[in-house]
Amino acid sequence: MNIAIIEDEALAAAKLMGYIKRHWPDANVYSPLTSIKDVLDFFSQTIEVDLLFCDIELSDGQVFSALEQLDLPCPVIFTTSYNEFWTNAFQHQGIEYLLKPFSFKRFSQAVTNYQALFRTVLTHSDFSSTNFKQRIIIKQQGSNQVLNIENVYCFRAANGTILAGDDQGQFHILSETNLSELEAQLDPNVFFRVNRADIININSIIKFENYTKETLALYLKGFVDILITSKTRTANFRKWLEM
Template identity: 50%
Template structure:
């Protein structure tokens, strides 16, 4: 695994290298760059890399001024003390957004996101072409059964031991299934996203996304009065999903 570190703070770079050595002992650090000028000079030649770790604010400006001029060879994992760039970074193949100071656990979660993305990109085209996703759910209506098309669903929520599906008319239905994780695997990931431990949202349910905390966002839904809050381990994946 070949990586480049873009960081102008020596202590931050040292901490990052320590985390990387612990999590990925065979990683090769090809270069450590501390300025926009160094980034432009390094990438003036073709590079074979697996991952770039990058701060945003460098000694001579924002790293974006360099990245926007480059054809990046791999994903970027951003590490910064500022939370206002979280939407902007996904123009630059961002795989995650770590807010300093971040723990080793949070770093490991980001590396897992990268590994999952890499695995997905390596799947042959035939593997994704043959995937079959769920088309409908059965609903109990008294002694009879009804059908709820997946295409009508805006939100699936686990609450009080049952799964509730909200449709496009904002009507709520009790599903016969009981495992949210199993349902997640049956839904088309282009349309549905697991936001947290209890919510799966459809892309058409989203009105807007607002900052909530350093590592979470509030998703305002058209079908619910209260915004749904992303879990910190899903926030970066949400941003990637929204930017597909």
């Protein structure tokens, strides 16, 4: 486990690090990021992070001003003394919202939910395809359409809506609204999240090429749009292709 913490209160950061080490003794925990500048500098590097614990009110402003500029490579558990920011939190890959002061029991509930969603303690080979979503029901003009997951070439998130692009190049509006939750239900041997807004099916790839030094341009079957990998995900994308 590689874990990052955004927290500007030293005592709160120390307590959280104690909880993390109690739950994951072998976790690699990066030094707490205490400002918006620290957050932007940290994620400008190619660093593997599995989980982010994130305070909201920092000394130089709200953390959302930094997160809006980033393509986070991981889900977020927010930790805060304020309960009015939960809507914003879940728009920035939030999967849990811990109100300070929180107990180890409440912390454990949050990380248990994380493990249930992302299965990070297990390898891909521990699961058969039956553990993952096999089909999607799409409501359309009073009727229901069944779309098999194997026929979905990409999922795209935009303006609070998730679209499924099928192998015919058509897009369907889904009832799901959280791309991270949907990602956790997909077979990771077949689907990969290439940037903040796009998940692709490995069978959809025609070719890819260098876009910048740290990103790739992806060409998918039946789609005009070229998808660009984020620099925080490019290295893992290359590894995924070779699995």
